[in-house]
Amino acid sequence: MIGRVNHVAIAVPDVEAASAIWQASLGADCSQPQDLPEHGVRLVFVTAPNAKIELMEPLGDVSPIKSFLRRNPDGGIHHICYEVDDILAARDRLVGEGARVLGNGTPRTGAHGNPVLFLHPKDFCGTLIELEEVKG
Numbered sequence: 001m002i003g004r005v006n007h008v009a010i011a012v013p014d015v016e017a018a019s020a021i022w023q024a025s026l027g028a029d030c031s032q033p034q035d036l037p038e039h040g041v042r043l044v045f046v047t048a049p050n051a052k053i054e055l056m057e058p059l060g061d062v063s064p065i066k067s068f069l070r071r072n073p074d075g076g077i078h079h080i081c082y083e084v085d086d087i088l089a090a091r092d093r094l095v096g097e098g099a100r101v102l103g104n105g106t107p108r109t110g111a112h113g114n115p116v117l118f119l120h121p122k123d124f125c126g127t128l129i130e131l132e133e134v135k136g
Helices: 015-026 064-071 089-094
Strands: 005-011 035-036 041-047 052-058 075-083 115-119 130-131
Touching: 005 064, 005 130, 015 041, 015 075, 052 064, 064 075, 075 089, 089 115, 089 130
Parallel strands: 005 052, 075 130
Antiparallel strands: 005 075, 035 041, 041 052, 115 130
């Protein structure tokens, strides 16, 4: 059901500072910062040959990243995103098997303009999983 890893998301206190470190130390190709107010994050994508790294900081007072950074002030891996062909079919299958979808279960538009859903970390060995529908 799952496809390739689309990205690994890392919560950071400051995406511009983190991006500068990735560029200077690792020679990474980093995007410009992008605000996603509907998700409560500001992010930068680091492009690697086989996947992307998403650096994200809180945006707004209700950002889900704020609570993560309170527990992990220096940042850390927040979630792994897998590509799926049909997000609704994937959701229905997972829910049928007992997995919990976060939110109301309706896909939202993610940073790449594609539908995304998040799966409860307690159902996946403590790892927050994002599913992103990618066609083609």
